[in-house]
Amino acid sequence: MDSIKLIKTSVYNVYKNLAEYLKSILILQAISFIITAPIITFIFHRLLKRLGLSSITENDFTEIFKSPVTIGMLLVLILVFLFFVYYEIGYYFLLAHYQNTEKNYTFRGIIKDLNKKAKYFLSFQAIYFFVYFLLILPLASLGLNAGLIKGIRIPNFITDELLKNQYGIIIYVLFIVAILYFSLRLIFAVPFFVIEKDITIKEAVKRSFKESRGKLIKTFFTLLFIIGLHTLVMALFVIVLFVPIILVELISSKLAPFFAAFLLTVIQWFLFIGYGLLQVIISEAIYILAFKKENGKLKVNLKKDKDKIIKNYKKPFIFSGNKPIVKKLIVIFLISISIYNYFVITEPIYLPKTKILAHRGYIKGGVENSIGSLKAAAKFNPDYVELDIQETKDNEFVVFHDSDLSRLAGRDETIKDLTLEEIKNIDIEAEGFTDKIPSLKEFIRVSKELGVNLLVEIKPTGNESTNMVENLVNLLKEEGVHKDYLVQSLDEEIILKVKRISPEIKTGYVIGFNIGSLPKTEADFIVMEEFSINNKILKEAREKEKDLFVWTVNEEDLIRKYLNLNVDGIITDIPGDAVEIRNSFEEEKTLLTRLRWILNN
Incomplete structure (x- = not known):
């Protein structure tokens, strides 16, 4: 399957199950915001309290390793972090698997499947996933990003210093190329791990290295093309919404802030959903690349009968059935954001004292x-x-x-x-x-x-x-x-x-x-x-x-x-x-x- 056909298949698979993916994005982001972030923050603050610090800087980072208790707390923090990254990334691969193979699924069922493999994180196998996590960070910037790792990047002052001389540029380029190479070699590790029942993290990593051989260029340009197309669509949508704002401001300066606040909310909501779908489409593409046969066919059956496919699925999540309360909550949330945006837009701008x-x-x-x-x-x-x-x-x-x-x-x-x-x-x-x-x-x-x-x-x-x-x-x-x-x-x-x-x-x-x-x-x-x-x-x-x-x-x-x-x-x-x-x-x-x-x- 060539890259264009693969991308079309990935987008089509997401489109025909769009409602389920949108629900998944909302639920996973809600879990990240309501559960994951508070838990990680709590553990981190307990670690700081134990160290007697208000923060950790480059000067006192080594203090963590002077006590078995703080070392243990750091390991727990890393483990919890990896758990949630695993569940978010793994969830999308399992969802792609069940939809492509036309198997019935529920949200609880997918979580149970992920739970079965979670035991490996309580062993030395977790080290393999940690290394995997570090190496896929470049791909996180390309869209395969769990919510928790979106802000993780190389600090600007490091790259700025490296790029100030020829040797630094060479070192930086070689480092990025090496990391990108290994991240592409490991890109299939999670789908193999979560979908294959008896495979360990270590075995999934080895299999990813084997299966990715000969696919590096295709995988890279497939992902790059998806990112480029996604960026173009997002940019065009935002530009189209900017046009009526300009027109309304010319017609009525009094109505313009209200209209702008509403459209800003629409844009923010679209960007939120859009970047969530980017992760979904990339997960779908990686899944297809991972389970492709040598003869060019897929191990999964991609039927185009949309109605038949939907009938085979059990409606999962809290959104199943007629639940008007969910729709009302979303409407209230969007109205609240619009009101907040209005006050932000109309706030006076003063010359900063910076x-x-x-x-x-x-x-x-x-x-x-x-x-x-x-x-x-x-x-x-x-x-x-x-x-x-x-x-x-x-x-x-x-x-x-x-x-x-x-x-x-x-x-x-x-x-x-x-x-x-x-x-x-x-x-x-x-x-x-x-x-x-x-x-x-x-x-x-x-x-x-x-x-x-x-x-x-x-x-x-x-x-x-x-x-x-x-x-x-x-x-x-x-x-x-x-x-x-x-x-x-x-x-x-x-x-x-x-x-x-x-x-x-x-x-x-x-x-x-x-x-x-x-x-x-x-x-x-x-x-x-x-x-x-x-x-x-x-x-x-x-x-x-x-x-x-x-x-x-x-x-x-x-x-x-x-x-x-x-x-x-x-x-x-x-x-x-x-x-x-x-x-x-x-x-x-x-x-x-x-x-x-x-x-x-």
Whole structure:
């Protein structure tokens, strides 16, 4: 069966049983929201309480492994997580199997079938599923995504750093290709495991490796074509609904918000169902690929007599029979969402107070952390220019990010092994720009001339002098900038020491990874990677009167998102775009523009 015919068959199978799939999507998402998420959240908070932490960051993650109890709790958390991922993904494969083979089924019956295999998760077999779960994450981004893993991705700051040089790009591409290869080799593991009665997780993985041989290209392009077609249909639908909003706004500005709120609800509902159906169609396609015979026929009988097929099925779920209460609840829910959308749409838009910070200057106008990048950034009038500093062999400060010179200077030497005079004569190069490594004192004096304030990040290497913090504070005071500049670091102890020596210096604690609540700190502001920011964190920051900066935000839609959330600072590689977007934020916006913001958020 060629890819086009396979896709047609998958879409047809979903279409002829559309009602059952829609019910399944609603029920599984409800279970995820009402049962799964609260259980996982409860276990995680019990783990935090046991550790005596409010959250887990990159600095205290190892604390989990210092106690048998917390290790056990972590294993339980992972096990529960895998259970629910297994049930959601496995459910769709079993549903596809029963419908393709015209077997009677019920929701309870499918769950019972999944329960029979759940015992393997209480053995070492669970390790195979965990590895499978990690390797299918690329396919999760292509649509085979259980609700619990939609937000799991590689943090942007990791990919951004890798893509800044040729070797990083090669490493990143090779990593993605390798992961994608293994995920495609394992793509049939779950359907084999849940459908074949006597097969174990380990055996399903082995069989998937065997059956996927020779099908990789076909499988990949089949999934890619489904995703592309789905994206096109979704985009066209949204565009079609945007047209009447534009017309109504031109005719009646008073009626337009009500109409826009209603259509926004329709769009949100369509997107919710649409992405649910994407997972269903992909599951159907994978099922057909997994159980295809060598002669091109399927092991399942795909009859086209729709009426006959439907008659063979028992109506499952709480939706079976005439249950008007369910329809009423859905209508009430949609009306409530429409009312909420109306207030969101009509909420006044004010110029955000968010500060824009140029990350290491402007790297498209000069080498990062150089005088050239500082001058290039200053042209956009950012609120601050962020820079990294390190201590030299003679205890002076230079503006440089890496601990060694290999990436920008091509030299196998470290900053700590060289004096300031030696470092100042070294050429650095990136993206066609060349420059020298500046001292912090030189950087400050140029920034004064340009009229731009600095956010100084201390990059500890573990070889700092005992009076490093005192030297920095004294330098800032000598230059008369200690009340205007900001100082931040990934090392909280360094920041607290800065605060003790000079309370008037505003300090920030940089967090690369955070799960849970807002971390406790005596720093004035928290700098958190975009990956870890959510509404809960923002709310806690407001309640605790902590400024919250987000880094590194390099997409315009994300910049608009965080401006709309009115975070206190955005650290970005594109300061010019960020300043322009912020300055135009308060201008009169059409309802269409507001709807786009809401949908992007």
